[in-house]
Amino acid sequence: MTFGYQYAISPTDEQKERLNRAFGCERKVYNEYVAHLYTELEASGFAGGFIRHKVPNYTEFTRRFAFLDRSNDSFVYNDAKRRFQAAVQKYNETFARKPIQYKKKARNRMNTEGYIPSIRDIKGLPQFHQKKNAKHSYTTNQTNQNIRVIHENGAVFLRVPKFPEGISLQLHRPLPAEGLLKKATIRREGERYLVSLSIDFPSEKVEKKHNVSANKVIGLDYSQADLYVDSEGRKANYGRYYRLIEKRQRRMNKSLARKKNAAPLDENGTIQYSRTYQKQMNAYRALLAKSKNQRKDFLHKRSYQITNEYDAIVVEDLDLTNLAQMRKLGKNVHDNGFGMFRTMLQYKAERNGKHYIVADRYFPSSKQCSQCGHLHDNLSLSDRVYVCQNDTCCTKIDRDYNAGLNLKHYGIRVLKEQGMTL
Numbered sequence: 001m002t003f004g005y006q007y008a009i010s011p012t013d014e015q016k017e018r019l020n021r022a023f024g025c026e027r028k029v030y031n032e033y034v035a036h037l038y039t040e041l042e043a044s045g046f047a048g049g050f051i052r053h054k055v056p057n058y059t060e061f062t063r064r065f066a067f068l069d070r071s072n073d074s075f076v077y078n079d080a081k082r083r084f085q086a087a088v089q090k091y092n093e094t095f096a097r098k099p100i101q102y103k104k105k106a107r108n109r110m111n112t113e114g115y116i117p118s119i120r121d122i123k124g125l126p127q128f129h130q131k132k133n134a135k136h137s138y139t140t141n142q143t144n145q146n147i148r149v150i151h152e153n154g155a156v157f158l159r160v161p162k163f164p165e166g167i168s169l170q171l172h173r174p175l176p177a178e179g180l181l182k183k184a185t186i187r188r189e190g191e192r193y194l195v196s197l198s199i200d201f202p203s204e205k206v207e208k209k210h211n212v213s214a215n216k217v218i219g220l221d222y223s224q225a226d227l228y229v230d231s232e233g234r235k236a237n238y239g240r241y242y243r244l245i246e247k248r249q250r251r252m253n254k255s256l257a258r259k260k261n262a263a264p265l266d267e268n269g270t271i272q273y274s275r276t277y278q279k280q281m282n283a284y285r286a287l288l289a290k291s292k293n294q295r296k297d298f299l300h301k302r303s304y305q306i307t308n309e310y311d312a313i314v315v316e317d318l319d320l321t322n323l324a325q326m327r328k329l330g331k332n333v334h335d336n337g338f339g340m341f342r343t344m345l346q347y348k349a350e351r352n353g354k355h356y357i358v359a360d361r362y363f364p365s366s367k368q369c370s371q372c373g374h375l376h377d378n379l380s381l382s383d384r385v386y387v388c389q390n391d392t393c394c395t396k397i398d399r400d401y402n403a404g405l406n407l408k409h410y411g412i413r414v415l416k417e418q419g420m421t422l
């Protein structure tokens with residue numbers, strides 16, 4: 001199993017310059033790949049469908065530009081290739097199955113003006129990375145111990161290729177002593193610089209617990225407002241937390257849009273962004289990054305707590321990638337929080353020898369009465385309280401709590417089938 005360890009780094013001004021140059025060179029090579037693809041597609045009269053494109057080696061492009069030299073780690077260029085390949089693969093996976101799709105703007109013009117679309121109007125093709133919203137990052141792989149974290153005179157440094165002097169690193173939590181350091185991704189978020197170290201651990205199978213008692217089984221029902229409601233009726237308190245951050249984001253977003261609208265245009269019609277705009281944009285990016293990290297932190301802590309306290313965790317089988325269907329179910333996934341949370345629960349459970357149980361997709365966790373098992377077939381999505389239709393039961397219970405309980409019972413059944421007595 002591979003785990004990521006993220007740390008803040010404090011490069012010197014001179015190191016910052018070199019890192020930013022590396023990010024820029026990565027983008028340059030990536031864009032050369034995109035341009036190369038577009039030329040080839042245009043020449044072949046491509047009109048959507050599967051892309052069969054032989055991806056050239058990065059030297060094809062680096063030899064054309066003197067500044068793409070060996071002053072950069074060669075992985076900077078290789079990373080551009082890797083990202084480009086991933087973008088093509090993503091396109092192929094998503095769109096090759098469907099008939100050709102055009103961007104909305106092009107579609108409108110096709111309908112109204114008889115516009116003839118070009119390949120640039122096809123949805124999902126790899127796009128040019130623009131400077132203003134590019135990912136400022138690159139990944140370098142371990143070869144012959146060229147990535148190391150070293151301790152020197154009480155300070156900690158990250159050594160990566162082309163930075164043999166080391167970049168100062170804040171080791172806020174220790175690196176695990178065992179495990180192999182496989183790669184390092186260096187990136188910039190606003191004004192912050194970070195490194196994510198991927199560490200491989202030998203996968204030793206942890207034996208799962210054999211005697212689980214019923215009160216150590218927990219069901220978690222996905223909830224739109226609160227992330228989840230558990231089988232004790234407790235909420236994650238994630239929704240309120242999330243909205244608080246969202247509010248600040250919205251406010252900044254609005255202010256940026258106002259500034260953009262007010263900005264003057266030059267003779268080519270390009271927006272002349274002010275310095276304050278760019279400063280605020282950086283602050284906005286920093287806020288996005290911060291909220292992302294806070295959210296992740298919250299999910300880490302909560303999943304740690306649950307997998308520590310309980311021996312079996314039961315969740316629903318949700319297809320979180322299928323957003324359209326989710327909306328139909330009234331499960332609005334505003335971020336991928338629950339997907340990430342489930343992944344964390346799973347690997348933390350496995351690491352601790354706990355059971356991670358996923359209920360069958362057709363298990364009626366919402367419709368069933370958790371007290372008598374009666375099925376409420378016309379339960380509507382707006383019913384926040386479950387009222388049992390069975391005359392002898394008549395249970396009234398919070399909808400999500402009821403579903404959480406059903407998931408718990410489901411888990412107990414699965415464990416019993418495995419020969420446990422609960």
Ligand SMILES: [Zn+2]
Nearest residue numbers: 369372388393
């Ligand atoms: Zn009932």
